[in-house]
Amino acid sequence: MGFRAVYKLWYGIAVLITFLLAAFTAVGAFSQFCHPQNHPFVTIAGMLLPGMLLLDFVIALYWIFRKKYWFLFPIFAIIVNYNYLLSVIQISSERDYKQKILTVASFNVKGFNREITGYTVKKIARYLDEKKVDIVCLQEIFWNDRFKKDSVFRAFNAYPYKLSPVGISGRPRIAIFSKYPIISSYFLPFPNSENCGMWADIRLNNEIVRIYNVHMQTTSFNSERAKFVRESRIDGFEGEEQAVYEMKQTLVSNFVKRAVQADVISRSIAKSVYPIIVCGDFNDTPASYTYHRIKGKLKDSFRETGKGYGYTYRGIGRLLRIDYILYSPTMVGISYYSPSFNWSDHNMVISQISLSE
Known part of the structure; x- marks a missing residue:
């Protein structure tokens, strides 16, 4: 040739x-x-x-x-894909606003790195207090016999109001910490999943805001990738083929679970008589059904006031934005930032929001 x-x-x-x-x-x-x-x-x-x-x-x-x-x-x-690109790339800047501003944070803490000393818990709590965050939504929380629930809550002593419901596994999954009174709350278990959501009505002087904290079904990508590597070493090509098939089945199954969970959250949001702020790890990108089902008419804090390329997951080349703070159309975004620490494989998301225009 x-x-x-x-x-x-x-x-x-x-x-x-x-x-x-x-x-x-x-x-x-x-x-x-x-x-x-x-x-x-x-x-x-x-x-x-x-x-x-x-x-x-x-x-x-x-x-x-x-x-x-x-x-x-x-x-x-x-x-x-211009709409998706606007969801991950922004040139917005912070706004100057004189109305009451609420600072909200969402963070998947990855089990506080499963430590027994409480080092990561204390670092996270101290950082949030220094940034004057008013309401904190945490996902994938964890405590154990050496560093118990009371110790975790004590680390967040700047937040007198705390909620951490127990999931179907009997273990905590999510938590809301607030500097303002929590007057009511509701736990939202997801069918056939350890993941879950919750909402809490929080009184801010003369106003009430409903805060959602959700942790959607994981992709299981890392565990499936590890299985692929293991099977390829043991069974060669046949093992790789089987592992790829199982990876696809798992990913699709989890996509479906997240869609069902998104429907649960969306229906709950539609029933709220109060303004909404939604925080959480959606485990899905802005291109997904899950994101758009939950977002509905809500504003996305990154699209409103973010800057640069928005990612919140530190793995997979730091390409994915899967953690969000959304809020009612009547609210105004003031600022958005997503600091990256070695406390988790996710970035923290912090947004300042004015409750009215």
């Missing part, structure tokens, strides 16, 4: 890859409208959007550099 034939073969493969990637990326733009149970392929495309859009950009540059019109395919795929 001569050089010209090899060149034509490579050129054809490059064009095919460009087209297929652009098509798959464009399909991902519709994942927000598709229930995972009915459209698993579209849902998976939506999950992969961060990486695919990055590849589309690189491929577009490649064709532009070569002065070939094939760059139009990846550019089209990127444009189709």
